[in-house]
C-alpha cells in the first residue's frame with residue numbers, strides 16, 4: 001500500500017505504526033499501532049484525550065480506510081498518552097482489552113487524593129501542588145466517562161489475521177502494564193516497558209508497592225523472549241532488545257548508587273533527594289523545573305527509595321508526618 005501520510009509507517013503486512021503527536025510534551029508523540037483485518041481491526045494504544053491527537057488519528061484512519069465500528073483496542077497501560085483517546089474512538093461494538101490492576105486504579109475514586117497525600121508525606125511542598133495539576137497530563141488528558149474493559153491476563157492470546165499475540169504481564173512502569181508478544185514473527189509490542197531513546201519512568205504513588213523491583217523482574221522476564229523487533233510506545237522502533245534491557249538495568253543501578261551517595265549527607269525526604277539527582281531534562285537547576293517535572297522526579301526518587309528500603313539499604317522514620325530516609329547502619 002502506498003502511503004502519503006508521514007505519520008503512518010507500514011511495519012509488517014497490514015501492521016502500521018501511527019505517530020500521534022503530543023504537542024508541548026517531552027515525549028513528543030505516542031506510537032499507536034494498527035493491525036488491519038478483514039473482520040475486526042485492532043488498535044494498540046491511542047494517544048491523549050486532546051484535540052491534536054484526535055486530529056492526527058482521524059487523518060491516519062482516513063488514509064488507511066479504517067472503520068472504527070470494526071475496530072477493537074488493546075491498551076498497554078493506564079497512562080493518558082496510551083489510554084486517553086480511547087473514550088473518543090470506541091464505538092458501541094468495540095472491545096477494549098486491558099489489565100486488572102490498571103483498571104482498578106482508574107476506577108478508584110480516591111486515586112488522585114491518595115497519590116497527593118502520599119507524595120506530600122514524601123516532602124512535596126503543598127504550595128507547589130496546585131500547578132502540578134494544571135499541567136499533569138494524566139489529569140488533563142485522561143479518558144473520560146465509564147469505560148468497560150475485557151480484562152486480559154498473562155498468557156492470554158489475541159488472534160488477528162496472520163498475527164498471534166500473547167499477553168505478557170510486565171508490571172513496573174504501571175502496576176498492570178502489559179506487552180504483546182508475537183512469537184512467530186518475534187515482535188514485541190512493548191508499550192512503555194522498554195523504550196530506546198528515552199528511559200521509562202518508574203514512579204511510586206502508594207506505599208504498598210515496589211514498582212522498581214517489579215520493573216527489574218519484568219525486564220528479566222522479557223529478556224527470556226526471542227525478540228527481533230521492538231515496537232515501543234514512544235520514539236523509534238528498534239531491534240537490540242537484550243542490549244537495551246541491560247542498559248535500562250544499569251541506568252537504575254546508577255540511580256540507586258546516586259541516591260545512596262546523596263543520603264551520605266544525612267536523612268532526607270524523597271523531594272529533597274530528587275532535587276539533588278541528575279535529571280536528563282533541559283533546565284539548569286531544580287528551581288527552574290516545571291512543577292509537574294518536580295512531581296515526576298519525586299515519584300521516581302520515591303520508587304528508588306522504596307526499593308532500597310526493601311533491600312534494607314535505607315530506613316525511614318516519620319518526622320512531623322513526613323517520611324524521611326536515612327542509610328541503614330547510620
Ligand SMILES: [Zn+2]
Nearest residue numbers: 079081192233
Ligand atoms: Zn507513554
